[in-house]
Amino acid sequence: MSRALLLSVRPRFARGLLAGTKTAEVRRRFPEVPEGTTVIIYSSSPEKAILGTMRTRRLVRINTEEIWREYSHAIGIGRAELADYLDGATNSSVLELDNPNLWSRPVGLAELRRQLGVEPAQSFRYLNAKQLSRLQGLARRNADSAPMDLHASVPALR
Template sequence: MTRALLLSIKPQFARAILEGRKTIEVRRRFPYIDPGTTVVLYSSSPEKAVLGTVRLRRTIKVNPDCVWGLHGSDIGISESDLNAYLEGADESTLLEVDCPDSWEQPVPLNSLRTVLGIEPSQSFRYLATEQVEQAKQLSAPDV
């Protein structure tokens, strides 16, 4: 079974990724994910909806002290915010993404729960590719 990833992310970062302005998502700890994996972007509170997908180009483990120097222009946050987020971290993982696909309409949390039985986690969860297709169908205007 092919897996996809449902990634919970703050609304401003989800939109920046889908607009192509942010190509790297920084996480303190994150498992290795295969390149080419579909990443479903769940925009967290207050939006609480899936906005679209991207493709994972690669997962990069980086010393937290090196993130800004290597990828500062690709992560979509200020250096001070990055430092505050990574403070005390002994590792960091960069999710490099491409191929943004904004869905026609956001799929609200209530639809994820009631129609698909999906509960977004605080960070991420795995999905079957069939669940991604079902979620995308919910974003069509006639649903």
């Protein structure tokens, strides 16, 4: 694998993705993301942590008016909020995701910065294979360090 996608999402969407109830992410634009790419789920403020990974099924370029009809069941957002987000866009992208993997211990922003020198972008950024490997090592080390109640770090999964 040459690179992974570090995807920044609001905490409620991160929880939905990793719970498997949200299986698609809508963006005004996405670059090409090959099928099978590892997607690292970064939960933005106030959590500010990587919570787990998913895998891309496919990237669909779609007319914004078709998104609700085709993906309302999978995007975890209401029609009005979607319309506000996509206001002014004629075409958008939908990243279909599967294989949610909620990590037993999140990797916080401070650790991400200190250990990998990585700053999450507002929307997304790429990590190379070396950065992904180091991140997975951090996640394993965190998981081994102490038992944790998964619901404590991700309250909406209760």
